[in-house]
Amino acid sequence: MVRGIYTAASGLLTAERDINVRSNNIANLNTAGFKQDRIVNTTFADALAVRQETRTTGVTYNIGDVSRGKKALDIKTDFSQGALQATDRSLDFAISGDGFFTVQSYKGEYDPDTNPNGIYNGKYYTRNGQFQINPDGDLINGLGDLVLDNHDQPIPVERYDFTVDQSGNIYSADGNFIATLGIYNPDDPNLLVKSDEEAFTVLNADNEPVPQDFTGTIRQGYVEKANTDLASQMAGLIASSRSFQSMTQIIKAIDAEVGKSISDVARV
Numbered sequence: 001m002v003r004g005i006y007t008a009a010s011g012l013l014t015a016e017r018d019i020n021v022r023s024n025n026i027a028n029l030n031t032a033g034f035k036q037d038r039i040v041n042t043t044f045a046d047a048l049a050v051r052q053e054t055r056t057t058g059v060t061y062n063i064g065d066v067s068r069g070k071k072a073l074d075i076k077t078d079f080s081q082g083a084l085q086a087t088d089r090s091l092d093f094a095i096s097g098d099g100f101f102t103v104q105s106y107k108g109e110y111d112p113d114t115n116p117n118g119i120y121n122g123k124y125y126t127r128n129g130q131f132q133i134n135p136d137g138d139l140i141n142g143l144g145d146l147v148l149d150n151h152d153q154p155i156p157v158e159r160y161d162f163t164v165d166q167s168g169n170i171y172s173a174d175g176n177f178i179a180t181l182g183i184y185n186p187d188d189p190n191l192l193v194k195s196d197e198e199a200f201t202v203l204n205a206d207n208e209p210v211p212q213d214f215t216g217t218i219r220q221g222y223v224e225k226a227n228t229d230l231a232s233q234m235a236g237l238i239a240s241s242r243s244f245q246s247m248t249q250i251i252k253a254i255d256a257e258v259g260k261s262i263s264d265v266a267r268v
Contacts, residue, residue, distance in 0.1 A: 008254065012247035014041060018240040021075060025228045026237070028197050033082070033127030034226035036233070037194070040074045079189045082127070082227035084219060090160050091139075093129030094224040095183065097216020100125030100200065102182035104146040104154075119195070120202045123148070125184050127224055128198040133157060149179035166217040183214040 018039045028034040084094045095101070102123055108115050109122035131147055134140045137158035139147040146154045150168075161173040168181035186192065186209030192200040202208045 008247045008250040012244060012251065014039070015240045015244040015247060019237060019244065022233045022237045022240065024197075025233050026230065029226050029228050029230060031128070031197050031226055032130050032223045033198050034228065035080075035082075035127065035194075036078050036226070036228045037075050038078060040076050076190070077192075077194055078227060080227050082224045084222045085225050086222055088221050090162070090220065091131045091133070092221055092223050093131065093164065093181070094219045094222040095127060095129070095216055096219055097214075098189075099183040099185040099214050099216055100127060101129055101141075102148040102152070102184050103141055103199075104148055104152075106143070106145055120204055120208075123152070124195060124199045124201045125192065126199050130223055133160065148182040150182045151179075152182060153179070155179045155181070164218055164220040166219070168214070168218045181218060183216075183218075185212045185214045185216075186210070187212050 021037050021039055025036040028036075079098075081096070084096060093101070103126060105119050105122055105124050107122070108118040110116070110118035110120055126141070128141070131139050131141055134144065134146075137156050139155040139157050141147060149155050155170065155178065157170065157172075157178060159173065162170055162178065163173075164170050164181065168183055170178040170181065172178055188209045189200075191202070191207050191209045193203050195201050
């Protein structure tokens with residue numbers, strides 16, 4: 001009976017996590033360059049259920065094998081292409097194909113002694129190409145962070161009348177070459193860490209993907225919409241909500257039976 005509570009609780013926690021992930025996907029439906037997440041589930045096949053006294057001795061007690069149940073193993077990001085939407089704004093860019101825009105983080109480069117809040121290499125990567133120009137004439141993103149070229153340098157566009165070709169080369173209004181957008185194209189984007197709704201970072205040198213040549217195209221005057229499948233997310237949200245409610249009712253029913261059994265034993 002107690003094992004049933006563990007099984008139901010695992011299903012409840014999995015449903016709760018799935019609800020949170022799907023809700024976040026739906027909330028970012030209008031976030032440019034957003035990539036939806038999904039839960040990767042696994043079953044508790046012969047997993048060992050353990051109760052731990054964390055607030056006292058820290059000793060663990062094995063309570064038996066559990067062959068049923070579900071566990072949210074991990075959260076995976078779907079890096080598939082989102083639809084491109086025309087904006088006719090010269091500071092909007094979209095990537096058609098694989099790759100990310102490179103941005104210099106205001107947090108700086110991580111150093112355990114001098115900058116523990118920094119990030120690896122001081123850079124992050126995004127599919128959101130809604131850019132602006134700062135007072136110095138450099139290209140920046142919505143957070144005010146510098147967009148970098150293919151040499152990890154700021155891009156001094158200075159004015160709004162520049163053009164960008166499909167390879168990411170930037171030219172001034174009089175045709176002079178300015179820079180080339182820095183497009184980071186990792187061989188395995190799943191090694192990247194999602195730091196917020198639209199930004200990805202490299203965890204450390206041991207988990208750094210190998211950069212590849214950019215084979216896609218850059219579209220000026222376009223933005224990439226979120227790749228969230230609204231219909232699928234809504235259907236999954238409803239299913240997980242029902243699962244959460246069902247698991248809650250099961251736990252209540254088992255708890256009532258346990259209480260009744262204890263009462264019966266006490267009367268003997």
